[in-house]
Amino acid sequence: MAAIELAGIEKRFGESHAVRGVDLAIASGEFVVILGPSGCGKSTLLRMIAGLEAVSAGTVSLDGVPMNGVEPGRRGCAMVFQNYALYPHMTVAENIGYGLRVAGVPKREREARVRSTAAMLDIETLLDRRPAALSGGQRQRVAMGRAMIRNPRVFLFDEPLSNLDAILRQQMRGEIKRLHRELRTTSVFVTHDQVEAMGMADRLVVMNAGRVEQVGPPADVFRRPASRFVAGFIGAPRMNLIDAAVTAEGTLAVGGWRPCDGLRFRAAAGRAVHLGVRPDALAPMPPAGGGPVFTADLVEDLGTEIHVHARGEGIDLILQRHADAPPIDTSFAVAIPPRAVHLFDAETGLRIEPDAAETLRQGAPAWDARRHSSI
Amino acid sequence: MTNRPRQLPVHAMMIVLSVLALFPVYWMIVTALKPETEIFSTALWPKAPSLENFGYVLEAIPMLRILWNTALMASATAAAQVLTGLLAAYALVRWPFPGVKLAQAVIGLSWLVPFQVTMIPNYVLATELGLRDTIAGLVIPNAAAAFAVIVFYNAMRSFPKEVIEAARMDGAGASRILWQIVAPNMRPALAALTVLAFISAWNEYFWPLLLTRHIENAVVQIGLEMFMSQEGNQWGPMMAAATLASLPILALYLVLHRQIIDSFMRSGLK
Numbered sequence: 001m002a003a004i005e006l007a008g009i010e011k012r013f014g015e016s017h018a019v020r021g022v023d024l025a026i027a028s029g030e031f032v033v034i035l036g037p038s039g040c041g042k043s044t045l046l047r048m049i050a051g052l053e054a055v056s057a058g059t060v061s062l063d064g065v066p067m068n069g070v071e072p073g074r075r076g077c078a079m080v081f082q083n084y085a086l087y088p089h090m091t092v093a094e095n096i097g098y099g100l101r102v103a104g105v106p107k108r109e110r111e112a113r114v115r116s117t118a119a120m121l122d123i124e125t126l127l128d129r130r131p132a133a134l135s136g137g138q139r140q141r142v143a144m145g146r147a148m149i150r151n152p153r154v155f156l157f158d159e160p161l162s163n164l165d166a167i168l169r170q171q172m173r174g175e176i177k178r179l180h181r182e183l184r185t186t187s188v189f190v191t192h193d194q195v196e197a198m199g200m201a202d203r204l205v206v207m208n209a210g211r212v213e214q215v216g217p218p219a220d221v222f223r224r225p226a227s228r229f230v231a232g233f234i235g236a237p238r239m240n241l242i243d244a245a246v247t248a249e250g251t252l253a254v255g256g257w258r259p260c261d262g263l264r265f266r267a268a269a270g271r272a273v274h275l276g277v278r279p280d281a282l283a284p285m286p287p288a289g290g291g292p293v294f295t296a297d298l299v300e301d302l303g304t305e306i307h308v309h310a311r312g313e314g315i316d317l318i319l320q321r322h323a324d325a326p327p328i329d330t331s332f333a334v335a336i337p338p339r340a341v342h343l344f345d346a347e348t349g350l351r352i353e354p355d356a357a358e359t360l361r362q363g364a365p366a367w368d369a370r371r372h373s374s375i
Numbered sequence: 376m377t378n379r380p381r382q383l384p385v386h387a388m389m390i391v392l393s394v395l396a397l398f399p400v401y402w403m404i405v406t407a408l409k410p411e412t413e414i415f416s417t418a419l420w421p422k423a424p425s426l427e428n429f430g431y432v433l434e435a436i437p438m439l440r441i442l443w444n445t446a447l448m449a450s451a452t453a454a455a456q457v458l459t460g461l462l463a464a465y466a467l468v469r470w471p472f473p474g475v476k477l478a479q480a481v482i483g484l485s486w487l488v489p490f491q492v493t494m495i496p497n498y499v500l501a502t503e504l505g506l507r508d509t510i511a512g513l514v515i516p517n518a519a520a521a522f523a524v525i526v527f528y529n530a531m532r533s534f535p536k537e538v539i540e541a542a543r544m545d546g547a548g549a550s551r552i553l554w555q556i557v558a559p560n561m562r563p564a565l566a567a568l569t570v571l572a573f574i575s576a577w578n579e580y581f582w583p584l585l586l587t588r589h590i591e592n593a594v595v596q597i598g599l600e601m602f603m604s605q606e607g608n609q610w611g612p613m614m615a616a617a618t619l620a621s622l623p624i625l626a627l628y629l630v631l632h633r634q635i636i637d638s639f640m641r642s643g644l645k
Contacts, residue, residue: 052544
């Protein structure tokens with residue numbers, strides 16, 4: 001187990017700037033998930049920790065020891081690759097034991113360790129097979145075994161589940177977490193799948209365009225996204241983002257509509273902002289009182305929940321409703337509960353918090369869930 | 376097996392082509408079995424077949440010694456070409472540098488340089504190094520081949536990069552990765568290249584002709600030449616010697632033909 005420290009990490013590939021100044025400290029034993037869209041630099045960052053990619057600037061340290069220029073095999077990291085990267089000409093046992101063979105571990109000890117690793121992963125019966133004769137899930141386990149057998153200080157996972165089908169993915173997710181609970185090895189897991197990320201992470205790192213957008217426990221990142229990007233990226237269906245402006249009084253204006261009038265923001269009057277509301281927080285209500293009237297355009301029934309895509313006065317919204325909620329009218333207005341409001345500066349994309357004291361003084365009505373959800 | 380009638384013309388065509396390919400080999404063997412009186416007869420089988428030509432060959436030249444020389448020379452050449460090809464291709468694939476395309480192009484172009492251009496400088500060099508009339512002198516100028524580099528380069532480029540990275544994570548160094556991870560997965564290319572290099576070295580004539588001084592240091596193509604003289608060619612003994620010369624190649628092909636065909640099929644399907 002080792003603590004990882006990244007300081008001012010940069011990576012350039014010729015003209016393109018893949019990673020732009022990442023600072024990140026990962027505690028020993030932590031399970032950190034790096035989440036981001038493809039091309040955001042998350043895999044590159046992982047590969048720089050592994051040593052497979054040289055850093056253009058900055059320092060990678062393990063337990064305080066700088067690792068720049070240290071060969072991948074000498075860093076004490078083990079990696080699980082997206083397409084498993086098993087040695088095609090070796091049996092499962094040889095694949096798992098190869099790292100020990102390179103390290104010069106005597107054959108007898110090697111075989112014993114291969115067997116005990118295989119037992120942990122439930123692949124003892126496959127030891128004599130070659131990778132070509134294995135299913136995707138079995139290959140995944142072999143790749144895990146190859147990483148585990150060396151008792152690495154750090155586990156690095158590069159989208160290891162993305163080639164598996166949904167059921168297997170869920171199962172492996174649970175198994176990786178279980179193994180982490182047993183071994184307590186510092187783990188860095190890269191994925192573009194937010195369900196994977198939310199479910200597995202002790203701490204989530206959201207990346208975009210080579211930068212870290214937000215770091216924190218998954219629940220915090222979900223509840224208080226630090227930027228418009230994070231708000232739009234995390235959560236399915238994605239957060240509704242409505243173009244709005246801050247009025248002179250610090251309230252929000254969407255054209256002539258004044259949603260959540262009780263909230264006050266300390267921002268310059270006329271400042272362009274994005275008003276974010278999660279689809280499950282939007283409550284439909286009978287059209288009245290000047291707000292835009294929305295028309296349901298597409299209704300998706302997913303069994304456990306219903307997604308309503310609606311349009312009105314140039315605004316596109318998605319509402320998420322319980323499967324057993326009463327059917328929605330074709331025309332409706334929406335109420336935005338103040339507590340569900342996320343506000344982001346249109347220019348910088350950064351979160352703007354409501355002015356708590358001002359809001360309180362104005363006597364914002366407490367949001368009554370019952371009132372809104374029973375329409 | 377299905378659709379027999381439609382496959383019939385295909386098979387007929389293949390039979391005709393096979394006969395065309397095999398006939399010269401058959402004629403070589405038949406001529407070797409003919410006594411001198413029958414040598415110019417066009418009959419498909421000699422009236423009085425005999426092995427006297429083979430006996431004559433073994434007496435006239437040190438045929439076994441020559442075959443041994445040739446086998447040694449061809450194996451060494453094939454091994455050297457495989458080794459240099461693997462190393463060069465591995466370097467080009469794993470550590471691409473600015474201008475790697477140019478380097479490849481230059482290597483490819485060296486394939487087009489005719490032997491006549493390099494023959495005199497090579498001869499001078501070989502003489503100065505004291506390699507005239509030696510097996511080493513026959514092998515060294517052919518120890519690296521552009522063809523081998525190109526074949527291995529293409530085979531390695533399609534080898535998954537992650538597997539090499541996995542080996543690096545496992546602590547393997549560059550040469551261990553080449554010999555334990557990459558090369559074992561190049562089996563079809565290795566087999567095909569070994570055979571092609573071996574055969575082309577076996578058939579080498581002009582360079583050995585330049586370099587060889589004594590018949591006991593000669594290779595088999597020079598041995599064949601012994602039966603061609605200004606007074607006329609000794610066809611019977613020459614064909615007997617040619618038959619003896621082609622047996623090892625035939626044996627090699629029988630052993631490796633599965634890999635060779637596999638490799639050609641794969642490169643064709645890509």
